[in-house]
Amino acid sequence: MYTPTSSVGVRINREQPPAKLRDLARQAEDAGLDELWLVEDCFWAAGIATVATALAVTSTIKVGIGVLPAVARNPAIAAMEIAALAELHPDRLIAGFGHGVASWMRQIGAYPASPLAALEETLVAVRRLLAGERVSMDGRHVHLDEVELVFPPASPPPLLAGVRRPKSLAVAGAAADGTILAEPAAPEYVRTALEGIAATGPHALVTYNWLALGDRERARMTVAESLTPGSRVQVEGLPFASELLALMDSASTVDELAAGLRPEWIDRLAICGDLATCAAAVRALHEAGSGSVVLLPLPEESPEKAIEDAARVAAAVRG
Numbered sequence: 001m002y003t004p005t006s007s008v009g010v011r012i013n014r015e016q017p018p019a020k021l022r023d024l025a026r027q028a029e030d031a032g033l034d035e036l037w038l039v040e041d042c043f044w045a046a047g048i049a050t051v052a053t054a055l056a057v058t059s060t061i062k063v064g065i066g067v068l069p070a071v072a073r074n075p076a077i078a079a080m081e082i083a084a085l086a087e088l089h090p091d092r093l094i095a096g097f098g099h100g101v102a103s104w105m106r107q108i109g110a111y112p113a114s115p116l117a118a119l120e121e122t123l124v125a126v127r128r129l130l131a132g133e134r135v136s137m138d139g140r141h142v143h144l145d146e147v148e149l150v151f152p153p154a155s156p157p158p159l160l161a162g163v164r165r166p167k168s169l170a171v172a173g174a175a176a177d178g179t180i181l182a183e184p185a186a187p188e189y190v191r192t193a194l195e196g197i198a199a200t201g202p203h204a205l206v207t208y209n210w211l212a213l214g215d216r217e218r219a220r221m222t223v224a225e226s227l228t229p230g231s232r233v234q235v236e237g238l239p240f241a242s243e244l245l246a247l248m249d250s251a252s253t254v255d256e257l258a259a260g261l262r263p264e265w266i267d268r269l270a271i272c273g274d275l276a277t278c279a280a281a282v283r284a285l286h287e288a289g290s291g292s293v294v295l296l297p298l299p300e301e302s303p304e305k306a307i308e309d310a311a312r313v314a315a316a317v318r319g
Contacts, residue, residue, distance in 0.1 A: 002062075002094060002158035002177060002204050004291035008282060008314035009035025011066070011208065011296045014044040016303050018053075021045075024303050025054040029061040031311035035094070037064040037208075037294050042104040048081045055089040062092050064206070066180050066294075067162035069100025070122040071110045076147045078122070079129035086130070086153035096180050097122055098162035112141050116167055123159055123175040130156040158204060165233055166196050173197035178204030181234075183226050183296060184269040185209055187288035188237035194289045204291050209271045209281075211295040213309040216263060216272035222298050223269045224258035240265055271295060271313070279316035286317075 010033050012024055021038075028036045036054055040047030047065045054063045068078065082095050099119055105111040112118040118141035125142050128135045132152035137144045161172035162180040172179040179197055181190065185207035197203060210226070212219035227235070227248055235241050244265060251257035266272060271281045271293075282293045295313060297306030 001202055003202050004034070004204060004206075006286050006317070007034035007292040008310070008317055009033055009037055009062075009064070009292060009294040010307055010310040011037040011039065011294050012303060013297055013299060014039050014041045015299060018045045018050065020303065021050055021053055022057045024307065025058050025061075025063075027304060027307050028310075029058040031307055031314075033061065033307070033311055033314055035062045035064055035292060035294065037066045039066055040068050042101070042108065048085070051093070052085055055085060055092060060092075062094055063089075064094035064160075064180075064294075065096050066206075066208075067096035067098035067160070069105060069110070070097045070119045071100055071105055071112050071115075071141070072108065075122045075125040075142055076129065076144060079126045079149060082126065082157060083130055083149055083151060083153045086155065086157045087151060090153075090155050091157075093157040094160060095126075095157050096160040096162050097126070097176075098180075099168065114140050116171055117141050119161065119163070119168065120171045120175045123161060123171070127156075127159055127175070127177075130159075160204065160206065164193075164230065169193055169196035170198065173199040173203065177202075178206065180206045181208065181290075182231075183208040183210055184223065184231065184234060185285070185290070186234075186238060186268050187284045189234045190285060190288040190290050192237050205289055206292040206294060207285055207290040208294050208296055209285070210269075210298060211278070211306065211309060211313065212270055212272035212298060213275065213278055213313065214273075216266045216270070218298060218301075219266055219270040219272050220261055221254070221258045223266055224254050224261060227257060227269075235269075238268060240268075275312060275316050278313045279319075282313060282317045
């Protein structure tokens with residue numbers, strides 16, 4: 001069972017070309033990071049292919065898919081792909097599913113009648129298939145007739161749900177092995193999310209947060225861009241929530257939103273500042289219940305430098 005308690009990882013952003021992936025994955029492992037996470041966003045590099053490559057060129061680091069859109073793949077095919085990776089690289093794969101960005105799912109003709117049902121049914125079906133069961137389902141989204149994997153993995157990987165809203169968090173608690181919280185994920189939101197997940201057994205929690213080691217101002221624009229309508233639920237528990245939400249409602253452009261962010265707000269919406277401050281912020285997330293904190297490179301930063309910075313923070317956290 002994947003139950004991280006004080007892990008620190010790094011995510012390779014989608015903007016990095018696939019040709020760089022092998023070297024970056026090796027660098028992350030050599031730097032001593034616990035986890036490496038890769039995304040699947042339309043229409044960048046695909047999650048299964050990139051995660052397979054990262055696993056193949058490393059030997060110890062855990063590699064996470066964060067996340068596959070549940071509606072973009074048939075669950076039987078997804079289970080086949082995940083099972084193969086889990087057998088080839090035992091106990092190193094973490095598989096994540098999410099709703100998928102609605103506009104992208106509509107763009108490819110995959111937007112479901114019920115996103116909640118699609119996610120829950122996919123998680124249930126894939127988990128049962130990976131466990132070696134013969135599965136028949138006739139749900140709102142998933143339809144399987146006596147499907148059984150020929151090569152189920154000896155050690156099924158954990159399935160996590162990348163979600164943020166209350167109803168989706170409840171689905172994660174009921175049907176997934178863990179939850180991935182998107183950026184920004186402050187300690188207040190971590191505690192609120194855990195209450196909403198309400199898992200009755202072991203449940204892993206992974207949080208994404210932007211990293212700006214040395215200077216919070218470098219994170220200002222990136223933090224502003226991550227404050228989308230969907231992220232409102234993530235900031236509601238912060239001490240300055242009312243002021244921030246008012247700014248989000250009144251700002252007509254991202255530049256205007258970024259200019260209005262107070263320095264102390266950025267400190268809570270990203271892992272930023274000097275090394276000791278960044279390490280303390282990661283520890284606060286661990287103490288709030290996030291077993292794994294995944295540090296995200298700022299878009300304008302070189303991935304090599306970002307991995308170096310993430311490794312420095314991880315070492316400081318352990319120290």
